[in-house]
Amino acid sequence: xxxxxxxxxxxxxxxxxxxxxxxxxxxxxxxxxxxxxxxxxxxxxxxxxxxxxxxxxxxxxxxxxxxxxxxxxxxxxxxxxxxxxxxxxxxxxxxxxxxxxxxxxxxxxxxxxxxxxxxxxxxxxxxxxxxxxxxxxxxxxxxxxxxxxxxxxxxxxxxxxxxxxxxxxxxxxxxxxxxxxxxxxxxxxxxxxxxxxxxxxxxxxxxxxxxxxxxxxxxxxxxxxxxxxxxxxxxxxxxxxxxxxxxxxxxxxxxxxxxxxxxxxxxxxxxxxxxxxxxxxxxxxxxxxxxxxxxxxxxxxxxxxxxxxxxxxxxxxxxxxxxxxxxxxxxxxxxxxxxxxxxxxxxxxxxxxxxxxxxxxxxxxxxxxxxxxxxxxxxxxxxxxxxxxxxxxxxxxxxxxxxxxxxxxxxxxxxxxxxxxxxxxxxxxxxxxxxxxxxxxxxxxxxxxxxxxxxxxxxxxxxxxxxxx
Ligand code: AMP
Ligand code: ZN
Numbered sequence: 001x002x003x004x005x006x007x008x009x010x011x012x013x014x015x016x017x018x019x020x021x022x023x024x025x026x027x028x029x030x031x032x033x034x035x036x037x038x039x040x041x042x043x044x045x046x047x048x049x050x051x052x053x054x055x056x057x058x059x060x061x062x063x064x065x066x067x068x069x070x071x072x073x074x075x076x077x078x079x080x081x082x083x084x085x086x087x088x089x090x091x092x093x094x095x096x097x098x099x100x101x102x103x104x105x106x107x108x109x110x111x112x113x114x115x116x117x118x119x120x121x122x123x124x125x126x127x128x129x130x131x132x133x134x135x136x137x138x139x140x141x142x143x144x145x146x147x148x149x150x151x152x153x154x155x156x157x158x159x160x161x162x163x164x165x166x167x168x169x170x171x172x173x174x175x176x177x178x179x180x181x182x183x184x185x186x187x188x189x190x191x192x193x194x195x196x197x198x199x200x201x202x203x204x205x206x207x208x209x210x211x212x213x214x215x216x217x218x219x220x221x222x223x224x225x226x227x228x229x230x231x232x233x234x235x236x237x238x239x240x241x242x243x244x245x246x247x248x249x250x251x252x253x254x255x256x257x258x259x260x261x262x263x264x265x266x267x268x269x270x271x272x273x274x275x276x277x278x279x280x281x282x283x284x285x286x287x288x289x290x291x292x293x294x295x296x297x298x299x300x301x302x303x304x305x306x307x308x309x310x311x312x313x314x315x316x317x318x319x320x321x322x323x324x325x326x327x328x329x330x331x332x333x334x335x336x337x338x339x340x341x342x343x344x345x346x347x348x349x350x351x352x353x354x355x356x357x358x359x360x361x362x363x364x365x366x367x368x369x370x371x372x373x374x375x376x377x378x379x380x381x382x383x384x385x386x387x388x389x390x391x392x393x394x395x396x397x398x399x400x401x402x403x404x405x406x407x408x409x410x411x412x413x414x415x416x417x418x419x420x421x422x423x424x425x426x427x428x429x430x431x432x433x434x435x436x437x438x439x440x441x442x443x444x445x446x447x448x449x450x451x452x453x454x455x456x457x458x459x460x461x462x463x464x465x466x467x468x469x
């Protein structure tokens with residue numbers, strides 16, 4: 001396969017750029033992970049699924065991807081949650097961390113190589129804070145350490161927010177009135193009564209949220225990462241602060257490509273816990289939607305467009321996905337004449353080319369899906385006309401599974417093994433039909449229907465289909 005160059009929108013430059021990693025063939029990717037104080041909602045998963053598409057496409061292009069996703073297991077929300085439940089911070093956060101891992105497997109998110117927990121990297125954070133203090137980029141006030149924004153002239157380069165404009169709008173936490181400048185942000189927070197804390201050279205306390213991502217990304221990926229990803233709400237202040245503290249500390253560029261995913265909204269508002277307008281993955285599964293349809297929905301809106309969540313869209317996703325799996329089912333179960341055709345080989349190659357070219361263009365997923373549906377339209381027609389041969393069907397099927405390394409929406413097997421009892425019933429019915437005992441045959445057919453299996457009698461014998469997954 002010829003080498004494909006990926007073009008990606010970089011928030012830092014505000015442009016679509018050619019992606020070239022620092023080390024040839026290897027991509028160092030950091031994605032901001034969950035704060036484990038509750039179940040993640042599908043807004044969060046919109047970001048994770050878009051990042052997963054990026055990662056899987058990079059792998060599809062042949063890159064080795066080293067992926068780190070942090071687990072925020074200490075912050076105001078986790079501390080509050082643990083206190084309310086009367087359990088330790090660790091007990092509280094592990095419960096939601098476990099749920100998170102279950103959810104990412106359900107949604108087939110390719111697992112990261114490292115999931116560092118903030119509480120297990122406090123010494124790494126302290127080291128950076130100390131370095132920043134030594135270089136004059138930070139100062140201590142009443143046991144807390146703050147980053148001095150005026151010492152980093154490039155502050156605002158990611159979000160394009162000018163430091164002067166910041167002053168007016170910044171909300172100052174009640175315990176942060178001692179800062180030199182309202183824009184400065186906490187690297188280390190002095191211990192408060194009843195809160196978990198860790199010892200440090202600047203006194204007992206706990207780290208701020210931003211320093212966590214700088215420390216853990218650089219620890220596992222080095223001082224300059226290729227791609228850093230998150231939702232657009234992370235651009236400011238989180239990622240802006242990460243740049244300031246990392247670059248002030250190392251003197252090197254922190255991230256080469258910033259990848260930000262637009263929000264998932266409901267009724268015009270961002271889906272979020274604080275607004276109470278959220279669905280968790282578990283909510284949707286309990287309503288009977290399949291994980292693959294949910295993934296399909298989250299995947300198929302371009303990552304830089306707002307995704308408006310509606311149940312109608314989720315039904316539509318279910319239907320679109322079914323068109324693909326129905327096509328696969330035909331490819332796998334029909335009896336095709338032997339041989340293969342040049343036309344099919346060309347059509348299939350064209351689908352691969354168009355799919356790859358679309359995704360290489362800043363992950364144009366609509367273009368990618370259009371290439372697949374074009375193949376399906378063509379393939380269904382060719383089957384109806386009896387023009388598709390066995391080799392063609394095999395080739396088309398192999399392509400769909402190959403592209404599914406990127407999409408991860410297909411079932412492991414379209415034609416699955418049926419339970420033995422059902423196989424026996426199908427056989428009994430066929431024997432009844434041979435005996436012309438149609439009453440028995442129909443009774444078995446109805447029984448199978450009740451169990452979600454429909455039968456189709458063809459020239460080549462009886463085929464079965466599942467009504468519902
Ligand atoms: P949090 O647990 O709030 O830190 O969020 C985890 C990730 O989900 C971050 O990358 C957020 O930017 C992202 N996120 C939160 N809400 C939404 C939303 N409604 N749509 C898309 N991404 C979101
Ligand atoms: Zn982060």
